[in-house]
Amino acid sequence: MKALYFSWVRERIGKAEEEIVPPENIKTVAELMAWLSGQGENYAAAFANIKTMRAALDHTHVRHDALIQNAWEIAFFPPMTGG
Amino acid sequence: MKALYFSWVRERIGKAEEEIVPPENIKTVAELMAWLSGQGENYAAAFANIKTMRAALDHTHVRHDALIQNAWEIAFFPPMTGG
Amino acid sequence: MSARILVRVQKEGFDASAEAAVLTQGRGDIGALVSFTGLCRDEGGVLAALEIEHYPGMAEEEINRAALEAASRWPLEGVVAIHRYGLIRPGEPIVLAITASAHRGEAFAAASFLMDYLKTEAPFWKRRHLAGKGAGDWVEAAAQDHAAAQKWRA
Amino acid sequence: MSARILVRVQKEGFDASAEAAVLTQGRGDIGALVSFTGLCRDEGGVLAALEIEHYPGMAEEEINRAALEAASRWPLEGVVAIHRYGLIRPGEPIVLAITASAHRGEAFAAASFLMDYLKTEAPFWKRRHLAGKGAGDWVEAAAQDHAAAQKWRA
Numbered sequence: 484m485k486a487l488y489f490s491w492v493r494e495r496i497g498k499a500e501e502e503i504v505p506p507e508n509i510k511t512v513a514e515l516m517a518w519l520s521g522q523g524e525n526y527a528a529a530f531a532n533i534k535t536m537r538a539a540l541d542h543t544h545v546r547h548d549a550l551i552q553n554a555w556e557i558a559f560f561p562p563m564t565g566g
Numbered sequence: 567m568k569a570l571y572f573s574w575v576r577e578r579i580g581k582a583e584e585e586i587v588p589p590e591n592i593k594t595v596a597e598l599m600a601w602l603s604g605q606g607e608n609y610a611a612a613f614a615n616i617k618t619m620r621a622a623l624d625h626t627h628v629r630h631d632a633l634i635q636n637a638w639e640i641a642f643f644p645p646m647t648g649g
Numbered sequence: 650m651s652a653r654i655l656v657r658v659q660k661e662g663f664d665a666s667a668e669a670a671v672l673t674q675g676r677g678d679i680g681a682l683v684s685f686t687g688l689c690r691d692e693g694g695v696l697a698a699l700e701i702e703h704y705p706g707m708a709e710e711e712i713n714r715a716a717l718e719a720a721s722r723w724p725l726e727g728v729v730a731i732h733r734y735g736l737i738r739p740g741e742p743i744v745l746a747i748t749a750s751a752h753r754g755e756a757f758a759a760a761s762f763l764m765d766y767l768k769t770e771a772p773f774w775k776r777r778h779l780a781g782k783g784a785g786d787w788v789e790a791a792a793q794d795h796a797a798a799q800k801w802r803a
Numbered sequence: 804m805s806a807r808i809l810v811r812v813q814k815e816g817f818d819a820s821a822e823a824a825v826l827t828q829g830r831g832d833i834g835a836l837v838s839f840t841g842l843c844r845d846e847g848g849v850l851a852a853l854e855i856e857h858y859p860g861m862a863e864e865e866i867n868r869a870a871l872e873a874a875s876r877w878p879l880e881g882v883v884a885i886h887r888y889g890l891i892r893p894g895e896p897i898v899l900a901i902t903a904s905a906h907r908g909e910a911f912a913a914a915s916f917l918m919d920y921l922k923t924e925a926p927f928w929k930r931r932h933l934a935g936k937g938a939g940d941w942v943e944a945a946a947q948d949h950a951a952a953q954k955w956r957a
Contacts, residue, residue, distance in 0.1 A: 487858065489856060489858060489926065489928060490856060490928035490930075490941055491941050539858070539861060539926070542858075542860055542861035542864050542865075543861075544865075544924065558858060558861070558926075560858070560926065560928065561928065561941070561944070562923075562943075562944035562949075563922070563923060563924065563925060563926055563927055563928060563944065564922075564927065564928050564929045564941070564942045564943070564944050564945075565855070565857070565886060565898070565921060565922060565925045565926070565927025565928070565929070566841055566886075566897075566898050566918055566921045566922035566925070566927070566948075
């Protein structure tokens with residue numbers, strides 16, 4: 484699946500998007516974040532404060548306990564500051 | 567003093583403004599309205615429903631019990647419908 | 650209170666963007682601009698025009714009082730309030746209220762207050778002109794407008 | 804619900820009057836038009852610009868959801884919502900929200916709702932560029948914005 488990163492999440496990881504292939508036992512957004520934060524220091528830094536992290540599955544805001552299922556795109560970003 | 571009439575008050579009285587010289591015992595707006603309504607059928611019709619009548623002394627909204635004192639201008643009109 | 654206040658009562662139309670630009674031009678401290686335009690409705694096609702009568706002198710003063718009251722209640726940088734009189738056709742603008750502030754909550758509240766105040770305190774009276782029938786009845790004051798104005802006194 | 808909804812996410816500026824005219828042109832049933840413009844503040848002179856990042860695709864969808872939600876809560880005739888991205892200088896507009904309705908109460912409430920929703924749900928992120936220092940820190944989400952959005956869920 485495609486993973487997108489925005490704002491300081493993008494900066495800490497060092498890329499705006501990538502294809503990721505999580506193991507089959509990763510079912511929820513929270514599990515995916517835990518797995519990603521084990522992929523290197525940059526990921527660990529990006530996901531250090533899980534509480535403030537927001538996620539969207541296929542352009543829809545989701546909670547951390549949401550199931551990923553067949554989503555084609557997941558995005559991680561801090562709380563929004565538009566408007 | 568100068569008296570101004572607006573909207574249907576003006577229409578019923580048949581003029582937009584006039585100089586009035588009320589007797590000296592007329593102290594309040596309510597007393598002035600009672601005196602005016604005795605000045606002819608047109609005035610009686612204009613002041614028939616006193617409750618809905620609004621008054622302003624020198625460009626300031628006032629209650630019916632307000633003292634006229636040295637006001638140079640009094641205006642009578644129905645509730646406003648601007649905006 | 651240091652709000653710039655611009656009040657006009659006029660027969661002519663107005664350009665809301667140009668009026669707003671007067672408040673914001675060259676400023677770096679305005680984050681929120683709320684603009685309300687009140688338009689003449691055709692009331693389902695029966696209305697040919699609204700005729701708006703006003704009390705010259707008092708109308709300007711009363712709108713100015715409303716703007717000053719708004720600027721004393723909220724931290725505003727600027728207020729524009731324009732009210733038209735004369736014959737106004739459906740679709741044409743009648744009234745404009747603009748508030749400028751650092752933040753949106755204040756600008757929204759002040760613009761809403763200004764309109765509620767204008768509706769019930771500014772000396773304007775509307776009369777309907779019906780299609781093919783000329784001058785008709787005077788618009789009656791709406792109880793809901795008085796209720797709206799009353800809530801700011803609570 | 805029959806509101807006309809126009810949503811755009813763009814780099815360019817916008818003309819609030821022209822956008823409002825799209826909603827009102829040729830209509831006799833719109834009595835109230837509320838237009839909110841959010842502008843870039845200079846934060847006391849220290850800010851050179853705001854850089855606004857967005858999530859293309861989701862940004863448009865999320866603003867559209869907000870507009871649809873507003874149109875389902877209030878009897879609106881039209882909604883315009885435009886959000887810019889890229890580098891924006893102090894004094895320049897960032898966001899535009901316009902609501903058109905028969906009556907002012909609905910137009911005010913819907914525009915205010917739309918902005919509260921946009922602030923907390925639309926995927927945009929602001930970063931400061933300080934005078935003479937280039938790209939600086941990311942703007943942090945304000946607790947008051949979340950409180951404002953929360954009140955519509957009560």
